[in-house]
Amino acid sequence: MSTLVIAEHDNNNLKVSTLNTVAAAQAIGGAIDILVAGGNCGAVATAAAAVPGIGKVLVADNAAYAHQLAGNVSLLIAEVAANYDNILAPATPNCKNFLPRVAALLDVAQISDVTAVESADTFQRPIYAGNVIATVKSTDAKKVITVRTTAYDAAPATGGSASIEAIGAVHDAGISSFVSEEVAVSERPELTSASVVISGGRGMQNGENFKLLDGIADKLGAAIGASRAAVDAGFVPNDMQVGQTGKIVAPDLYIAVGISGAIQHLAGMKDSKVIVAINKDEDAPIFQVADYGLVADLFAALPELEAKL
Amino acid sequence: MKVLVAVKRVVDYNVKVRAKADGSDVDLNNVKMSINPFCEIAVEEAVRLKEAGIATEVIAVSVGDKSCQEQIRTALALGADRGIQVDVQGKVEPLVIAKLLKAVVDKEQPQLVILGKQSIDGDNNQTGQMLGALAKMGQGTFASKVVVEGDKVNVTREIDGGLQTVSLKLPAIITTDLRLNEPRYASLPNIMKAKKKQLDVYTPEELGVAVTSHLTQVKVQPPAARKAGIKVKDVQELVDKLKNEAKVIS
Ligand SMILES: Cc1cc2nc3c(=O)[nH]c(=O)nc-3n(C[C@H](O)[C@H](O)[C@H](O)COP(=O)(O)OP(=O)(O)OC[C@H]3O[C@@H](n4cnc5c(N)ncnc54)[C@H](O)[C@@H]3O)c2cc1C
Numbered sequence: 001m002s003t004l005v006i007a008e009h010d011n012n013n014l015k016v017s018t019l020n021t022v023a024a025a026q027a028i029g030g031a032i033d034i035l036v037a038g039g040n041c042g043a044v045a046t047a048a049a050a051v052p053g054i055g056k057v058l059v060a061d062n063a064a065y066a067h068q069l070a071g072n073v074s075l076l077i078a079e080v081a082a083n084y085d086n087i088l089a090p091a092t093p094n095c096k097n098f099l100p101r102v103a104a105l106l107d108v109a110q111i112s113d114v115t116a117v118e119s120a121d122t123f124q125r126p127i128y129a130g131n132v133i134a135t136v137k138s139t140d141a142k143k144v145i146t147v148r149t150t151a152y153d154a155a156p157a158t159g160g161s162a163s164i165e166a167i168g169a170v171h172d173a174g175i176s177s178f179v180s181e182e183v184a185v186s187e188r189p190e191l192t193s194a195s196v197v198i199s200g201g202r203g204m205q206n207g208e209n210f211k212l213l214d215g216i217a218d219k220l221g222a223a224i225g226a227s228r229a230a231v232d233a234g235f236v237p238n239d240m241q242v243g244q245t246g247k248i249v250a251p252d253l254y255i256a257v258g259i260s261g262a263i264q265h266l267a268g269m270k271d272s273k274v275i276v277a278i279n280k281d282e283d284a285p286i287f288q289v290a291d292y293g294l295v296a297d298l299f300a301a302l303p304e305l306e307a308k309l
Numbered sequence: 310m311k312v313l314v315a316v317k318r319v320v321d322y323n324v325k326v327r328a329k330a331d332g333s334d335v336d337l338n339n340v341k342m343s344i345n346p347f348c349e350i351a352v353e354e355a356v357r358l359k360e361a362g363i364a365t366e367v368i369a370v371s372v373g374d375k376s377c378q379e380q381i382r383t384a385l386a387l388g389a390d391r392g393i394q395v396d397v398q399g400k401v402e403p404l405v406i407a408k409l410l411k412a413v414v415d416k417e418q419p420q421l422v423i424l425g426k427q428s429i430d431g432d433n434n435q436t437g438q439m440l441g442a443l444a445k446m447g448q449g450t451f452a453s454k455v456v457v458e459g460d461k462v463n464v465t466r467e468i469d470g471g472l473q474t475v476s477l478k479l480p481a482i483i484t485t486d487l488r489l490n491e492p493r494y495a496s497l498p499n500i501m502k503a504k505k506k507q508l509d510v511y512t513p514e515e516l517g518v519a520v521t522s523h524l525t526q527v528k529v530q531p532p533a534a535r536k537a538g539i540k541v542k543d544v545q546e547l548v549d550k551l552k553n554e555a556k557v558i559s
Pocket residue numbers: 200201202203204226227228229230241242243244245246247257258259260261262263264265268278279280281284296297298299322346347429
């Protein structure tokens with residue numbers, strides 16, 4: 001059996017979600033190769049080759065793949081897939097964009113957000129905002145899978161020495177083009193891989209007040225997240241949203257501040273190891289999943305917490 | 310131009326769905342059903358394109374049994390012009406839904422197909438992308454802004470770390486994210502009018518699509534339960550617990 005893992009990267013760095021996916025591939029068993037599709041992505045290929053246990057790293061380095069346009073990348077992956085039994089990618093916004101196209105081109109189902117491998121053809125995945133875990137068995141010869149990265153600890157990043165092989169094939173579907181990108185640069189750890197996350201909700205009242213979380217995040221080395229209500233209200237940018245339709249996080253410590261605990265928010269954080277909730281409403285549903293609940297006004301509690309850490 | 314919008318009938322987002330005790334399936338007895346929230350946003354976007362004079366006709370399509378006509382009527386009440394139900398029984402996988410939608414695309418030749426990015430039952434996030442591959446169309450998934458310009462559409466997408474804008478040749482596929490728009494409420498007169506709008510029904514056979522199955526659900530179960538937590542009396546106790554009991558901070 002052989003598995004192709006699709007690398008998540010930004011043409012410079014291999015993202016840790018790739019390593020979570022390698023761990024899922026190891027749970028399936030068999031030989032594992034990594035595909036790096038990008039533009040000027042040589043450094044990513046080098047990083048991928050250092051991951052222990054990888055047979056070879058395939059690199060498709062071409063301007064057509066530089067922005068991971070789904071129309072182009074999917075044609076490439078579908079072609080490379082001919083030699084593999086399983087195609088695995090992390091369930092990141094980027095891979096969720098192109099992988100279903102690959103499945104359709106191969107005329108197979110995609111199994112989204114896999115959280116556990118039961119056997120080579122049977123997998124667990126959350127449905128209904130994580131209120132139910134379904135076990136599904138695939139009858140397809142080729143399996144196309146996205147992996148919920150929080151379900152797998154990252155495989156080691158170094159120690160391996162896989163061979164690197166260039167792929168010449170260039171697929172430019174000519175149906176879409178890249179215009180622009182606005183990406184916020186942050187000194188903080190990434191939300192999905194941080195070991196501590198502190199999130200603010202509608203209770204924060206405005207974007208300015210999110211600064212109350214900064215000092216605490218600095219002290220804890222935390223990433224900062226938000227509820228949908230906080231994002232919709234324009235307090236913070238959309239990529240900070242945690243939840244069913246935002247980012248899925250499972251840090252060692254998750255601190256929810258001024259967040260009520262709607263099903264859709266819980267779906268994104270309830271697998272965190274320790275959950276703290278700070279909310280002035282003692283009946284807020286967030287307290288049902290919190291290990292430590294503090295009924296308090298956040299405007300008093302946050303400065304005090306920062307001071308005591 | 311014609312705009313095709315896909316809508317799905319799903320459990321209302323306020324319902325907390327549970328697994329049946331025997332693990333055979335989820336318990337959907339007597340629960341409230343609604344239009345998938347992302348599909349509602351798709352309908353709203355299509356109707357706005359019509360109001361802006363860009364779309365000439367908005368067609369709402371749903372794949373499901375007869376009960377999904379209720380959600381098609383909702384779309385019609387929100388401003389879609391006519392509806393199509395593709396009549397299938399039971400659960401249909403995203404790949405098959407995409408094939409059925411592709412057949413409807415071939416029939417109707419829309420310039421734009423708008424779908425929700427995911428349905429809140431299966432949480433698959435697949436159908437729009439699969440349709441894009443089958444119809445060989447460009448796609449703008451997770452859209453938070455849509456601007457039609459001549460024979461192209463610019464779509465701003467929610468990505469890791471921010472926003473990306475792509476330009477797609479028409480015809481194209483768009484899947485909606487939550488911030489694309491805020492759907493309107495249907496007015497009573499519009500709900501009444503919707504009842505008289507045209508609604509055609511096709512079978513998969515008529516569309517030439519085989520309803521295949523690639524996955525079987527072996528069982529369902531509740532997620533691992535969290536052990537009950539405690540309330541702390543003040544910030545000091547919280548810090549103590551995190552340091553000494555949970556040992557997650559030092
Ligand atoms: C299709 C769909 C998808 C969704 N996806 C997501 C998602 O991915 N993520 C997500 O988060 N939501 C999502 N939602 C929205 C979700 O249903 C809730 O509306 C949202 O999570 C509420 O955010 P909130 O808890 O910040 O706001 P609210 O529910 O308004 O809660 C605010 C809380 O702050 C507390 N508070 C106020 N002032 C203070 C104070 N001074 N001190 C302490 N506490 C205070 C209040 O007691 C209250 O509990 C989705 C909804 C739909 C329909």
